[in-house]
Amino acid sequence: MKIVKEKENIIQVTPENFKAEVLECDKPVLVIFYAAWDQPCRMQQAELDTIADKHPDIKVCKLDVEEYPAFAQQYGIMMIPTTIAFKDGKKHKRATGLRRAGVLLSMVQ
Amino acid sequence: MMDIIIIGSGPAGVSAALYARRAGADVAVVSRGSGALAKAEKIENYYGLAEPLTGAELEANGIAGAKRLGVNFVEGEVVGLAMNEDFTGLVVQTPKEAFEAKAVVLAAGSTRLAPRIPGLKELEGKGVSYCAICDAFFYRNKTVAVLGGGEYALHEAEILLPHAAKVMLFTNGKEPAVKIPDTIEVHKEKVTAVESENEGGMERVSGLRMEDGTITLINGLFVALGTAGSVDFARKIGAAVDNNRVVADKDMATNVPGLYAAGDCTGGLLQVVKAAYEGAVAGLAAAKYVRNQK
Numbered sequence: 001m002k003i004v005k006e007k008e009n010i011i012q013v014t015p016e017n018f019k020a021e022v023l024e025c026d027k028p029v030l031v032i033f034y035a036a037w038d039q040p041c042r043m044q045q046a047e048l049d050t051i052a053d054k055h056p057d058i059k060v061c062k063l064d065v066e067e068y069p070a071f072a073q074q075y076g077i078m079m080i081p082t083t084i085a086f087k088d089g090k091k092h093k094r095a096t097g098l099r100r101a102g103v104l105l106s107m108v109q
Numbered sequence: 110m111m112d113i114i115i116i117g118s119g120p121a122g123v124s125a126a127l128y129a130r131r132a133g134a135d136v137a138v139v140s141r142g143s144g145a146l147a148k149a150e151k152i153e154n155y156y157g158l159a160e161p162l163t164g165a166e167l168e169a170n171g172i173a174g175a176k177r178l179g180v181n182f183v184e185g186e187v188v189g190l191a192m193n194e195d196f197t198g199l200v201v202q203t204p205k206e207a208f209e210a211k212a213v214v215l216a217a218g219s220t221r222l223a224p225r226i227p228g229l230k231e232l233e234g235k236g237v238s239y240c241a242i243c244d245a246f247f248y249r250n251k252t253v254a255v256l257g258g259g260e261y262a263l264h265e266a267e268i269l270l271p272h273a274a275k276v277m278l279f280t281n282g283k284e285p286a287v288k289i290p291d292t293i294e295v296h297k298e299k300v301t302a303v304e305s306e307n308e309g310g311m312e313r314v315s316g317l318r319m320e321d322g323t324i325t326l327i328n329g330l331f332v333a334l335g336t337a338g339s340v341d342f343a344r345k346i347g348a349a350v351d352n353n354r355v356v357a358d359k360d361m362a363t364n365v366p367g368l369y370a371a372g373d374c375t376g377g378l379l380q381v382v383k384a385a386y387e388g389a390v391a392g393l394a395a396a397k398y399v400r401n402q403k
Contacts, residue, residue, distance in 0.1 A: 038243050039192050043347030043364055066246065076311035078247050078329065079234040096234025100349050100356070100364075 009052040010045065013061045015071040021061055023089040028108035029059045031084050033077045035066045040098045044081040047101045058108055083107070111135050112399045113392075114201050114210040116187050116342065119144040120381045121372025122216035123171040124388030125395070126180040129214075132396035138175070139201055139208065141186040141336060143168060144218050145373065146381065155381050167381070183208070187217070188264035190342040191242070199346070199367055204260050211402050212367040212395040215339035215348075215355060216388060219373040224281065228303030228314075229332070236314025236329045237303065240345050241268040248329045250274045254317060256300065257333035258285040261341075265333040266293050277327070279317060281334075296325065303330060339374030352376070361391035362398075369395050 013021045013031065022029045032048055034041035045062065052060040065072040065080060075084060075091075085093045085107035093107040113129050115122045118140035130136045149164030162170075176182065189202035190213065199213045229237060238244040241255075245268055253273045255266045258280035269276045270292060278289055282299040289295050299320040306315040316324040333341075339355050342348075348363035349356040354376035361369045371387035373379050 035243075035246070038347075039365075040240070040243060040344070040347035043349075046364070069247075074309075076235065076313070078236055078313070079238050079244050082234060094234075097239075097344065098347055098349055100351075 009060070010048060011059065011061045013063050015068055018063070018071070021059075022086050025059050025086070025089075027057060027059045028092075029061060029086040030104055030108060031061045031063060031086065033063050033065050033072055033075065033080060033082045033084070035080050036064060038080050041081045044083065044098050047099065047104065048083075050101045051105060055105070058105075110198050111137055111208060111210040113137075113212045113214065113395050114139060114199070114208055115214040115216055115392075116140070116190075116201060116339070117144065117216035117218060117372070118142075118172060118182065119146050119168065119216060119218060119372060119384060120171060121384035121388035121391070122214065123175050123180075124385040125214045125216055125369070125371055125392035126175045126388075127178060128389045128392030129396040130175070130178050130180050130392075132393055134396040134399050136179075136392075137181040137183055137208065137210075139183045139185055139187055139203065140217075142184065145379070152381065186260045186336055187342070188261050188337060189242070190346050192346065202264075204264065211399045212369065214361075214388070214391045214395055215342055215363075215368065215370040215374055216372045216384075216391070217337075217339045217342070217374065219338065219340075219353075219376075219379070224334070226300055226303060228305060229330075232303055232305055232312070232314050232330075235305065235312050236327075238329065238331050239333075239341065241265040241331050241333075242345065244329075244331075245269050245272045248273045251328035252277070252326065253329040253331065254279050254296075254325070254327045255331045255333055256281060257335065258283050258287075259333075259336060260287050261335070261337040262333040263287050263289060263293075265331050269331065277325070282320075339370060339372075343368075343370070343374075357387075357391075359390075360394040361387055362394055367395075367398060 112134040146164040151161045153161035185203035201208045252275045277294040302318040304316040355370040357370045369391040371391040372384035
């Protein structure tokens with residue numbers, strides 16, 4: 001069985017670099033709020049990997065909700081995986097639960 | 110570790126078992142008993158029937174044929190599906206025991222849609238969840254409710270107990286189907302709405318409105334009605350679900366390695382012939398997958 005591996009082109013964000021990496025980014029950004037042990041989150045990261053691979057015009061980031069629960073709460077995260085699309089520093093669209101790459105892409109296009 | 114576990118003993122599950130067994134795999138079918146087929150009064154549109162059969166007869170014939178070929182049948186309600194710790198297989202959980210296999214076929218039929226309780230769909234991800242093991246940690250020291258009254262609801266409630274300050278079970282007008290321990294508060298009244306509040310611009314679940322108009326304050330609601338279906342298991346393990354159907358490719362493979370789906374849970378015609386075809390494809394694909402792991 002192949003283990004889903006995280007690729008380096010998904011950027012790990014924290015409360016410290018969230019503003020610089022996400023809110024001030026001049027490209028649309030998809031951020032997955034995840035927990036490392038959660039199976040649906042692993043599968044969601046695999047979907048996001050394909051976006052990061054094929055769409056250099058979109059930035060893909062991930063934030064560990066278990067490590068930063070208070071920060072996740074600021075974004076109203078109560079389910080993992082939750083993916084939020086940011087455009088021009090603002091929350092644009094949000095998807096809860098596992099979504100295929102095409103659905104996530106449509107959130108920023 | 111077994112080769113293949115099939116969840117569901119209807120035409121999709123049993124066809125998957127037949128094809129996988131004949132392809133040389135060790136196969137077990139885990140099921141809580143009869144499904145949708147057994148309720149059919151008369152089947153006369155399936156190949157090879159000189160005279161109509163009842164659904165129950167067709168189902169019994171199918172199971173007998175699979176047993177003759179060496180398929181093992183285990184009676185038990187499946188309440189959970191997860192990867193094992195080193196990601197080399199899948200774990201199928203029943204209330205009494207856990208089974209590990211290299212591949213699993215989801216063939217537990219279609220899930221009933223959630224009841225039309227206002228707020229339930231709208232608040233998904235804002236306090237309404239369908240997976241206790243995924244989202245329990247958001248409710249540390251908070252009050253949570255589980256909607257349901259069977260083994261599946263109890264399983265979800267027990268996952269929440271170590272995290273939450275209080276766990277309540279709302280059976281929505283029914284008697285609980287299983288014995289509920291004293292640590293879980295049981296409410297049998299009908300739920301008429303999921304209430305929300307706006308906190309700092311974020312909408313969140315705040316309570317359940319009951320039939321008599323009273324509101325029980327909660328921070329989160331986990332939906333676990335009836336018995337868990339294929340879509341529930343898919344959600345828990347990270348298999349893609351679209352419009353309450355498990356998404357599978359031409360080999361009936363989901364996006365989770367080693368996990369296949371067949372029958373009513375994938376949508377389309379809710380017919381024996383379609384379930385049998387998909388079961389055959391899933392059984393062969395799962396057997397090939399297992400061979401390639403060796």
